[in-house]
Amino acid sequence: MEDEGYYLETDFDVSFTSTATDRTFTSSSARSSLARSSLTLSFNDRLSTATTPSTTTSAAATTLHHRRQDPHWTAIRAATTLSSDGRLHLRHLKLVRLLGTGNLGRVFLCHLRDCPTPTAFALKVIDRDALTAKKLSHVQTEAEILSMLDHPFLPTLYARIDASHYTCLLIDYCPNGDLHSLLRKQPGNRLPVSSVRFFASEVLVALEYLHALGIVYRDLKPENILIREDGHIMLSDFDLCFKADVVPTFRSRRFRRVSTPPSSPRRLRRSRRCGCFSTEVEYEREEIVAEFAAEPVTAFSKSCVGTHEYLAPEHVAGNGHGSGVDWWAFGIFLYEMLHGTTPFKGVTKEQILRKIASSDDVAFPLELEEEGIREAKDLIQKLLVKDPTKRLGCARGAQDIKRHPFFEGIKWPLIRNYKPPEIRGLVKKSTKAHACHVTGVSSPRRRKWLWWALSNLLRSKSLKGSNSKIQSNNNYYHYAGKSYNASRKRV
Numbered sequence: 237m238e239d240e241g242y243y244l245e246t247d248f249d250v251s252f253t254s255t256a257t258d259r260t261f262t263s264s265s266a267r268s269s270l271a272r273s274s275l276t277l278s279f280n281d282r283l284s285t286a287t288t289p290s291t292t293t294s295a296a297a298t299t300l301h302h303r304r305q306d307p308h309w310t311a312i313r314a315a316t317t318l319s320s321d322g323r324l325h326l327r328h329l330k331l332v333r334l335l336g337t338g339n340l341g342r343v344f345l346c347h348l349r350d351c352p353t354p355t356a357f358a359l360k361v362i363d364r365d366a367l368t369a370k371k372l373s374h375v376q377t378e379a380e381i382l383s384m385l386d387h388p389f390l391p392t393l394y395a396r397i398d399a400s401h402y403t404c405l406l407i408d409y410c411p412n413g414d415l416h417s418l419l420r421k422q423p424g425n426r427l428p429v430s431s432v433r434f435f436a437s438e439v440l441v442a443l444e445y446l447h448a449l450g451i452v453y454r455d456l457k458p459e460n461i462l463i464r465e466d467g468h469i470m471l472s473d474f475d476l477c478f479k480a481d482v483v484p485t486f487r488s489r490r491f492r493r494v495s496t497p498p499s500s501p502r503r504l505r506r507s508r509r510c511g512c513f514s515t516e517v518e519y520e521r522e523e524i525v526a527e528f529a530a531e532p533v534t535a536f537s538k539s540c541v542g543t544h545e546y547l548a549p550e551h552v553a554g555n556g557h558g559s560g561v562d563w564w565a566f567g568i569f570l571y572e573m574l575h576g577t578t579p580f581k582g583v584t585k586e587q588i589l590r591k592i593a594s595s596d597d598v599a600f601p602l603e604l605e606e607e608g609i610r611e612a613k614d615l616i617q618k619l620l621v622k623d624p625t626k627r628l629g630c631a632r633g634a635q636d637i638k639r640h641p642f643f644e645g646i647k648w649p650l651i652r653n654y655k656p657p658e659i660r661g662l663v664k665k666s667t668k669a670h671a672c673h674v675t676g677v678s679s680p681r682r683r684k685w686l687w688w689a690l691s692n693l694l695r696s697k698s699l700k701g702s703n704s705k706i707q708s709n710n711n712y713y714h715y716a717g718k719s720y721n722a723s724r725k726r727v
């Protein structure tokens with residue numbers, strides 16, 4: 237799928253129209269769904285840029301060296317070079333369509349005007365006048381956190397534009413929607429273990445990075461995991477985060493390694509194997525490895541925020557919580573991907589909270605027969621420990637979780653190169669060759685099936701002429717905002 241595809245998809249003509257003093261950010265297609273959601277964002281551009289020039293900011297000037305070749309930054313550099321004050325303004329952006337509406341504002345797909353190669357961005361537009369003081373503080377948190385991030389599984393804040401009563405955040409666009417919608421497209425609303433392992437590994441690495449910055453995320457759920465064009469994840473929504481101090485430490489960890497032959501034997505473990513001539517011996521030796529840990533273990537907050545089904549027991553109790561709430565939510569997230577539902581579901585919010593607070597352990601009603609399911613269950617049980625001091629991850633953070641047998645074989649430094657899973661509804665743009673450690677290479681059976689599907693498609697194309705194009709396009713899933721009913725409300 238080429239970038240241009242996004243724009244060809246839509247017949248919207250959403251643009252800024254300006255008068256002498258006011259620019260009105262309107263949809264000229266009143267027939268569109270944008271009109272239904274009353275898209276008329278007006279701001280006084282003259283006021284915002286002339287009297288308070290510092291309100292329009294661009295991060296382009298501070299592009300990190302390793303991102304210099306990124307087409308998004310290249311496009312922004314091109315736009316700001318032509319800009320009279322070297323900054324990015326709303327007039328540089330062309331809105332394509334509304335992606336969705338959240339608690340704080342609306343998110344639009346947009347691209348830079350006059351850019352020779354259209355590069356897609358998402359623009360989160362927040363009307364500060366329409367928000368309460370509490371929500372304004374969430375906007376502040378989100379903008380602050382976004383400006384700190386530099387990680388492949390987290391959004392990049394390309395620019396923050398403050399104009400009149402609007403705050404606009406320009407971030408990466410994820411054309412594959414969110415994991416919640418993707419789960420709803422799978423049989424039984426669940427994913428195979430190998431796909432669960434892929435998404436869980438990426439989320440784990442993203443949480444590890446946030447925790448290393450002292451950020452407790454507090455809103456992990458499939459709805460907040462967006463899927464990038466290449467099938468990798470991007471965690472979104474940072475308005476409920478809280479920031480704590482973190483002291484990164486190097487710890488030594490002892491562990492036992494069994495080796496043959498020994499390099500520095502400590503203790504003979506087993507002697508003689510396979511008959512009298514083969515006397516292969518194995519040695520067990522103790523190794524000490526230095527380990528980096530950056531978990532905000534002293535983080536403490538008392539505010540009750542999050543999504544009911546994902547709240548940790550200490551969160552529900554209201555006596556204060558720390559980074560352990562993210563590891564609890566990670567357990568719920570694993571459970572939901574494997575079972576298609578969350579473990580402490582209830583008819584009312586009170587029922588959900590009562591189940592979470594009870595001393596009952598997590599139950600696994602589905603008898604799943606899949607390789608890796610035993611390890612997955614064990615990990616979930618260790619994460620969904622009601623006492624946070626005994627929960628996996630709460631002492632040393634992600635390092636302990638990465639070591640769990642469920643993730644055995646994952647080469648963490650190569651995680652970005654792993655091939656995203658082939659799952660229904662996920663359209664990936666083919667990029668460089670991927671490593672296949674997580675999902676495995678495609679089997680001959682699968683290749684045979686693909687040939688069969690392709691030949692059928694070509695046959696139907698020749699039979700149905702132009703209609704077939706519409707049919708084949710139906711195989712592509714284009715995200716157009718999640719439905720109201722599908723989203724789970726937050727506290």
Ligand SMILES: Nc1ncnc2c1ncn2[C@@H]1O[C@H](COP(=O)(O)OP(=O)(O)OP(=O)(O)O)[C@@H](O)[C@H]1O
Pocket residue numbers: 335336337338339340341342343358360407408409410411413414459460462472473475717718726
């Ligand atoms: N970068 C993006 N790319 C594609 N779609 C996005 C992007 N950011 C947000 N969206 C979609 O736009 C909609 C609104 O997003 P937003 O983050 O404002 O609200 P939300 O996810 O509902 O969170 P909140 O809980 O803060 O209301 C969501 O449906 C989301 O999936």
